[in-house]
Amino acid sequence: MDLKKLGAFALTSAIVCAALYGTAAAETLRLSHNTGDATTWHKGAEKFNELLSAETGGEMTVRVFPNATLSGGDQMKQAEMVSRGALDFVITSAINVTPLVPEMAVFSLPYLYANYEQVDATTDGAPGDKMKEIMDSHDIVVLAWGENGFREVTNNARPIKSPKDMKGLKMRVAGPMYIDVMNALGANPQQMQWTETFTALQQGVVDGQENPIGAVIIPQRVYEVQKYLTAWHYSYDPVFLGISKKRWDSFDAATKEKVQKAASEAMAYQKQITRESTEQGIALLREKGMEVYEPSAEELQAFRDATKPAFDTWAAKVGTDLVTSFQDAVAAA
Numbered sequence: 446m447d448l449k450k451l452g453a454f455a456l457t458s459a460i461v462c463a464a465l466y467g468t469a470a471a472e473t474l475r476l477s478h479n480t481g482d483a484t485t486w487h488k489g490a491e492k493f494n495e496l497l498s499a500e501t502g503g504e505m506t507v508r509v510f511p512n513a514t515l516s517g518g519d520q521m522k523q524a525e526m527v528s529r530g531a532l533d534f535v536i537t538s539a540i541n542v543t544p545l546v547p548e549m550a551v552f553s554l555p556y557l558y559a560n561y562e563q564v565d566a567t568t569d570g571a572p573g574d575k576m577k578e579i580m581d582s583h584d585i586v587v588l589a590w591g592e593n594g595f596r597e598v599t600n601n602a603r604p605i606k607s608p609k610d611m612k613g614l615k616m617r618v619a620g621p622m623y624i625d626v627m628n629a630l631g632a633n634p635q636q637m638q639w640t641e642t643f644t645a646l647q648q649g650v651v652d653g654q655e656n657p658i659g660a661v662i663i664p665q666r667v668y669e670v671q672k673y674l675t676a677w678h679y680s681y682d683p684v685f686l687g688i689s690k691k692r693w694d695s696f697d698a699a700t701k702e703k704v705q706k707a708a709s710e711a712m713a714y715q716k717q718i719t720r721e722s723t724e725q726g727i728a729l730l731r732e733k734g735m736e737v738y739e740p741s742a743e744e745l746q747a748f749r750d751a752t753k754p755a756f757d758t759w760a761a762k763v764g765t766d767l768v769t770s771f772q773d774a775v776a777a778a
């Protein structure tokens with residue numbers, strides 16, 4: 446084939462491709478998250494793909510990878526991969542980012558929040574924006590906050606009604622701050638990947654774990670391997686939809702606007718379905734055979750007092766100014 450023919454062939458191929466796929470520039474971006482494909486995290490990710498495809502007329506689509514498969518099953522590694530541009534998008538929760546950005550632990554300080562109004566006052570207000578700035582300095586652009594939720598404790602040994610009931614329980618936790626919280630309660634914590642936790646609970650490697658009801662416990666059927674749940678609301682965990690700064694900076698202004706719009710809407714949806722599922726959650730878990738305990742205000746205070754050392758340790762790591770800005774927003778809500 447001479448050069449002229451080769452050129453004509455290449456041109457024809459390009460035209461055929463463009464006709465077949467609508468545009469030659471269609472691109473698929475990758476999104477990693479670290480829960481299963483039935484969770485509200487996953488539904489939020491799928492919604493983001495749907496909205497972004499619609500917004501861009503099919504020019505941009507998002508392929509969703511659950512269970513942290515793109516980071517070799519390591520849920521904490523996702524943030525680091527996004528920050529160096531090895532992943533486009535991530536949906537993960539605050540606690541998973543704390544090895545890279547310790548300040549993210551501020552959200553989950555034990556008993557910082559008592560209700561959703563207080564949560565929203567921080568994520569939708571100046572404290573949430575400050576956290577976006579800090580994340581940005583680690584090359585992760587937080588497009589929108591979503592929700593994992595208030596984390597509740599489950600176990601197979603006994604009902605948990607007071608801190609002394611936690612003594613000696615082998616607890617699976619997600620990240621470093623929860624190790625300190627569990628130690629303050631006299632439990633035996635160990636850090637473990639979420640994807641390995643169901644089997645560990647089933648086989649009795651650990652007695653218990655803690656996770657939000659609507660986003661994780663129900664969709665991942667934790668009730669099949671756990672008998673007792675206490676709704677102690679000890680730590681709130683937000684999720685966020687983030688993009689690598691490298692990828693974000695490669696977009697023009699119009700594209701940024703479309704990505705931002707799809708992300709905001711997808712995470713608003715994710716938060717809404719998480720809260721709906723949580724609201725029905727305790728009744729459903731009882732139906733499934735779990736024994737659910739809802740502590741009184743005084744009982745909650747006992748957990749708050751017992752976890753105070755972990756609050757203080759992590760408030761110091763996070764920085765007093767940041768903690769105070771969160772506490773001020775909470776108090777004003």
Ligand code: X2X
Nearest residue numbers: 479480538540619639656
């Ligand atoms: O690992 C967990 O416990 C989970 C799924 O909630 C988080 O990613 C923090």
